[in-house]
Amino acid sequence: MINMGFFLVLAAALFAIGLFGLLSNKRGIVSLMCIELMLNAANINFVTFASFKSDATGQVFVIMSIAVAAAEVAVGIALMLNAYKMKKTTEVDKLSTMRW
Amino acid sequence: MFESLADKVLDLTGEVAYIIPQAIIIVAALLAPLLYFLTKNGKIPAIVSFILAVGAACVCLGYMHTKTYGTAFGLFEFNAFSGLMMCLFLAVAGLTIFVSPVHSETTKHQGEYYALIMAATAGMMFAVASNSLIGIFVSVELVSITSYATVALKKNDPRASEAAVKYLLIGAFSTALTLYGMSMIYGALGTITLSELGYRFSEVGVNWVVLMGSVALIAGYGFKIAAVPFHSWAPDVYEGASTPVSGFLATASKKMGFAVLFKIFFALFIFAQAIQYQPIQYIFAIIAAITMTVGNMVAISQTNIKRMLAYSSIAQAGYIAIALAVMSQYAVTGAIFHMFTHVVMKGGAFVIVAALITAGLGENISDYKGLAKRAPLVAAAMMLCLFSLAGIPPLAGFTSKFVLFSSAIYVNGEVVTEWLWLILIAVLNSAMSLYYYARVVKTMYIEEGESTEKLVISKVFMVAIALCVIGIIVLGVYPQPLLRLCRTAAIALLGF
Numbered sequence: 304m305i306n307m308g309f310f311l312v313l314a315a316a317l318f319a320i321g322l323f324g325l326l327s328n329k330r331g332i333v334s335l336m337c338i339e340l341m342l343n344a345a346n347i348n349f350v351t352f353a354s355f356k357s358d359a360t361g362q363v364f365v366i367m368s369i370a371v372a373a374a375e376v377a378v379g380i381a382l383m384l385n386a387y388k389m390k391k392t393t394e395v396d397k398l399s400t401m402r403w
Numbered sequence: 404m405f406e407s408l409a410d411k412v413l414d415l416t417g418e419v420a421y422i423i424p425q426a427i428i429i430v431a432a433l434l435a436p437l438l439y440f441l442t443k444n445g446k447i448p449a450i451v452s453f454i455l456a457v458g459a460a461c462v463c464l465g466y467m468h469t470k471t472y473g474t475a476f477g478l479f480e481f482n483a484f485s486g487l488m489m490c491l492f493l494a495v496a497g498l499t500i501f502v503s504p505v506h507s508e509t510t511k512h513q514g515e516y517y518a519l520i521m522a523a524t525a526g527m528m529f530a531v532a533s534n535s536l537i538g539i540f541v542s543v544e545l546v547s548i549t550s551y552a553t554v555a556l557k558k559n560d561p562r563a564s565e566a567a568v569k570y571l572l573i574g575a576f577s578t579a580l581t582l583y584g585m586s587m588i589y590g591a592l593g594t595i596t597l598s599e600l601g602y603r604f605s606e607v608g609v610n611w612v613v614l615m616g617s618v619a620l621i622a623g624y625g626f627k628i629a630a631v632p633f634h635s636w637a638p639d640v641y642e643g644a645s646t647p648v649s650g651f652l653a654t655a656s657k658k659m660g661f662a663v664l665f666k667i668f669f670a671l672f673i674f675a676q677a678i679q680y681q682p683i684q685y686i687f688a689i690i691a692a693i694t695m696t697v698g699n700m701v702a703i704s705q706t707n708i709k710r711m712l713a714y715s716s717i718a719q720a721g722y723i724a725i726a727l728a729v730m731s732q733y734a735v736t737g738a739i740f741h742m743f744t745h746v747v748m749k750g751g752a753f754v755i756v757a758a759l760i761t762a763g764l765g766e767n768i769s770d771y772k773g774l775a776k777r778a779p780l781v782a783a784a785m786m787l788c789l790f791s792l793a794g795i796p797p798l799a800g801f802t803s804k805f806v807l808f809s810s811a812i813y814v815n816g817e818v819v820t821e822w823l824w825l826i827l828i829a830v831l832n833s834a835m836s837l838y839y840y841a842r843v844v845k846t847m848y849i850e851e852g853e854s855t856e857k858l859v860i861s862k863v864f865m866v867a868i869a870l871c872v873i874g875i876i877v878l879g880v881y882p883q884p885l886l887r888l889c890r891t892a893a894i895a896l897l898g899f
Contacts, residue, residue, distance in 0.1 A: 318579075318583060325572075325576060331568060338575040338576055338578075338579050342578070342582055344579075345582035345586045351590075352586065356593055360537075361589055364585075364586075371540070371541060379551075379571050379575065381552075382564070382567045382568055383568065386564040386568045389564045390561060390564070393568075395572065401565065401566070401638070401643070
C-alpha cells in the first residue's frame with residue numbers, strides 16, 4: 304500500500320504549480336487553466352482522504368466539485384470571449400483600465 | 404390559523420416543505436427567460452419574479468412565525484437563522500428586480516438578467532440553509548458563477564467586460580482556495596457535517612491541518628466578503644457592473660459570505676459554548692481592523708460615486724467582521740442587525756445612483772453639484788442614506804453600529820477590555836468615514852452646478868427610494884422587533 308503522504312504531496316505540488324502559474328502569468332486563458340489545476344489538487348486530496356478513511360463523502364464532494372469547475376470554465380471562457388471582442392486581447396494587464 | 408396552515412403544508416409535502424422558499428425562487432429563475440422569449444417584454448418576467456420573491460419571503464416569515472423548523476433531506480435546514488437571512492436576500496432581490504425594468508443600463512437581455520438574479524438568490528438561500536460543507540460549497544458557487552455573468556450582461560461597456568474578467572479570475576481563485584481548505588478539514592476531522600465539526604475538533608485537538616484548512620477558508624470566503632487584503636476586485640466590479648447589480652452584489656452577495664463564515668467557523672471553533680482556539684479570534688480581529696481602515700482611507704480619495712460606495716462597503720464589512728472576532732451571542736445579534744441596516748442604507752444609496760444615472764446624470768461625484776435644487780427629494784434621501792452609513796443618530800446605521808460596537812466590550816454579561824483596541828479603531832474609522840460621506844452631501848447642497856433644470860425621476864425609483872428611507876428611519880428609532888428576531892437567529896446559529 305502506498306503511503307497517504309505521497310498523494311498529499313502530489314496534491315500540494317499541483318496546488319503550488321497552479322498558484323505560481325496564476326500569479327506569474329498575465330494571459331487570462333492560462334490563468335483559468337492554472338485555477339483548474341488548483342481545483343484538481345483539492346480533488347486529489349478529497350479522494351485520498353476518502354479512500355484511506357473508507358468514507359464515500361469525499362468522493363461525492365469530488366463529483367460535485369468537478370461539475371462546478373466545468374460550469375465555472377464554461378462561463379469563464381464566455382467572459383474571456385466577450386472581453387476579447389471588446390478589446391482584442393485577453394491579457395489581464397492590457398484589459399485593466401480601472402485602478403484604485 | 405397560521406399554525407394549522409403550516410401543519411397542512413407539512414402533511415402534504417413532508418420534508419420538502421423546508422425548501423419551498425428556495426423552490427419558489429428556482430421556479431422564478433426558470434420562468435423568467437421563458438416569459439421573456441414568449442412576450443419579448445422585459446416587464447413581464449420582472450413582475451413575475453418580483454411576485455414570486457415576495458411570495459417566498461411570505462413563506463419564510465410564515466414558517467418563522469409558526470416556528471416550523473426542520474431539515475430537508477438532511478442537507479438543507481430551515482431554522483431561525485436561515486429563515487431570517489433568506490428574508491434579507493429576498494428583500495434585496497425584490498429591490499433589485501423592482502428598479503431594474505426602469506433602469507437605463509439593464510435594458511438588454513432581460514430574460515437572462517432576471518433568471519441570473521433569481522438563480523443567485525436561490526444559491527444564497529441554499530447557502531445559508533446548508534448544514535454541510537458540500538452544500539455550502541455548491542451553493543456559493545451557484546451565486547458566484549451567476550454573479551460573473553450578471554456583471555458581464557451590461558454589454559457594450561468595456562469597463563463591464565473588464566470587471567467581469569477580473570471578478571471571474573479572482574472568484575475562481577477563491578473557489579480553489581476554499582475547496583483546498585475544505586479538503587484539509589475533511590481530511591483532519593473526517594466529516595463535512597457542520598454540527599459534527601466542533602465535536603471532532605475537540606477530540607482531535609488543535610492541529611496544523613485544521614488550522615491550514617481554516618486559513619484557506621478565511622482567504623477563500625474573505626474574497627466573497629471583500630475583506631482586505633482580498634478586496635481588490637470589489638471596487639472594479641461595482642464600478643463596471645450596472646448599478647442595480649452593484650447594489651445586489653454589495654448587499655446580498657457579501658452578506659452570504661458572512662453568513663457562510665459564521666456558519667463554518669462557529670461550528671468549528673465553538674464547542675460546548677466555549678471557544679476552542681483563541682488565536683483564530685485575533686486573526687479575525689486583525690482582518691476586521693485592517694479592512695475598515697483601508698476601506699475608509701481609500702474611499703476618501705475616490706471621485707466616482709459607485710467606487711466610493713464600494714470602498715465604503717469594504718469598510719462596513721470590517722465592522723461586521725467584529726462579530727467573527729468576538730464570537731458572542733450579542734455580537735452575532737449586532738452583526739445580523741447590521742446586515743439588515745446595511746441593506747436599506749447601501750441598497751438605498753445604489754438605487755439612488757441608479758435613478759440619477761437613468762435621469763442622465765454621470766457617475767462622478769462632481770456631477771452631483773447642485774443636486775439639491777435639481778432633485779430635492781432624491782438629494783435628501785441620499786443624504787439620509789450617507790449619514791446612516793456614517794452612523795449618525797437617530798438613523799439605522801447608528802443603532803446597528805452601537806449594538807455591534809458595544810457587543811465587543813460587553814461579552815456574556817460582563818465588561819471586558821480585550822477588544823477595546825478594536826472598538827477604538829472602529830469608532831475612529833466611523834468618524835473618518837463621515838468626511839467622505841459629508842463631502843458628497845456638501846457637493847449636493849452647497850456647491851453650485853452648471854445646470855439648474857429639474858431632473859425627471861421615474862415613480863418606480865421614487866417608491867424604491869421611499870421604502871429604503873422608511874427602513875432607515877424605522878430601524879433607527881424602533882429597532883426592537885428586528886433585534887429580537889436577530890437574537891433568535893443568533894441563538895439558532897450559536898446554539899446558546
